[in-house]
Amino acid sequence: MKNNEYMMKAEHLFKTFPGGSTALSDVSLSILKGECKGVVGESGSGKSTLAKCLTFIEKADKGSIIVDGQLINPRKKASIAQARKKIQVVFQNPAASFNPKLKMLTSVMEPLDNQKNEVWPLDTSQKKPLSRRDYASYLFDLTGLPARYLDCYPHELSGGQKQRAAIARSISTKPSLIILDEPTASLDVSIQGNVLNLLKDLQETFQLSYLFISHDLAAVRFMSDSIVVMNKGRIIDSFNSEDMFSEDRHAYTKELIHVFEA
Numbered sequence: 001m002k003n004n005e006y007m008m009k010a011e012h013l014f015k016t017f018p019g020g021s022t023a024l025s026d027v028s029l030s031i032l033k034g035e036c037k038g039v040v041g042e043s044g045s046g047k048s049t050l051a052k053c054l055t056f057i058e059k060a061d062k063g064s065i066i067v068d069g070q071l072i073n074p075r076k077k078a079s080i081a082q083a084r085k086k087i088q089v090v091f092q093n094p095a096a097s098f099n100p101k102l103k104m105l106t107s108v109m110e111p112l113d114n115q116k117n118e119v120w121p122l123d124t125s126q127k128k129p130l131s132r133r134d135y136a137s138y139l140f141d142l143t144g145l146p147a148r149y150l151d152c153y154p155h156e157l158s159g160g161q162k163q164r165a166a167i168a169r170s171i172s173t174k175p176s177l178i179i180l181d182e183p184t185a186s187l188d189v190s191i192q193g194n195v196l197n198l199l200k201d202l203q204e205t206f207q208l209s210y211l212f213i214s215h216d217l218a219a220v221r222f223m224s225d226s227i228v229v230m231n232k233g234r235i236i237d238s239f240n241s242e243d244m245f246s247e248d249r250h251a252y253t254k255e256l257i258h259v260f261e262a
C-alpha cells in the first residue's frame with residue numbers, strides 16, 4: 001500500500017571520503033509512504049554510502065534529507081535522534097549485527113531500551129503495555145521465531161534465524177522506514193525467498209517504507225515498487241519495477257540485467 005506522501009526525500013547528496021574517493025555525486029531520491037524503493041548497482045557504486053548517509057551513520061558533505069516532512073539538520077544531535085526514531089537498518093551480515101556475549105532478548109530489545117518507552121504491540125490490539133519479555137516474544141512470533149530463542153546466544157541460531165531476529169529488532173521501535181542493505185546476501189539461497197516474503201508481509205501489515213539495496217536484480221524486482229540504478233556514485237536510471245526490461249532502460253541498466261541473467 002502506498003500513498004503520495006513522502007516518507008523520505010533526499011536531494012543533491014554528495015559524499016567524498018578522505019583520500020579522494022567520491023562515493024555520492026549529486027544523488028536525489030525519494031521514498032513514498034508504504035513504498036519499497038530498490039537500489040541496484042555494481043560493487044563500489046555507492047549504495048552502502050547512500051544507506052549510511054540516509055541513516056546519518058555517515059554525514060553527507062552536501063545536500064538535504066527530509067524525513068516524514070521534517071528537514072533534518074545533520075549537525076544537531078536532537079534532529080538526528082528525531083529522524084532515527086523513524087528509521088531502522090538491517091545489514092547484510094546478521095552474525096556481525098549481534099553482540100556474541102548477549103542473549104537474543106537483550107539484543108532484540110536494545111533499541112527500545114535506549115528509548116525507555118512503554119512497550120505496546122505494533123498492532124495496538126492490546127489494551128495495556130506488554131512486559132519486556134512478552135514484547136520480545138511477540139516480535140519473534142511476527143518474524144517466525146520461537147520465543148525460546150530469546151534465551152539463546154547468537155551462535156546458537158542459524159544465519160536465517162539471526163536475520164529474522166535482526167528484522168524483529170528493526171521493527172521493535174515501530175519505524176516508518178527500514179533501510180535493508182543486502183539483507184539476504186549472506187543467506188543460503190534456499191532461505192533467501194523466505195526472508196523476502198517475511199519482509200513483504202511485515203511491510204503490508206505495518207505499512208512500512210523500505211529502501212531495499214541488493215545486487216540481486218530478481219529480489220529487487222520482487223520487493224520494489226520502483227528502482228534506481230547507481231553507477232560511480234550517481235543515479236543513472238530510475239523506473240517503476242514493471243519497466244525493468246523496457247527498451248527505454250539506460251544502457252548500463254541493460255548491461256546489469258544482461259550480466260545478472262548470464
Ligand SMILES: Nc1ncnc2c1ncn2[C@@H]1O[C@H](COP(=O)(O)OP(=O)(O)OP(=O)(O)O)[C@@H](O)[C@H]1O
Pocket residue numbers: 017018019021022023041042043044045046047048049050
Ligand atoms: N569509509 C570509507 N573510506 C574511504 N572510502 C570509502 C569508505 N566507504 C566507502 N568508500 C568508497 O566509496 C565508494 C562507494 O562505496 P560503497 O561501499 O558505498 O559502495 P557499494 O555500492 O555499497 O559497494 P558494495 O556493493 O561492494 O557494498 C567506493 O569507492 C569505496 O571504496
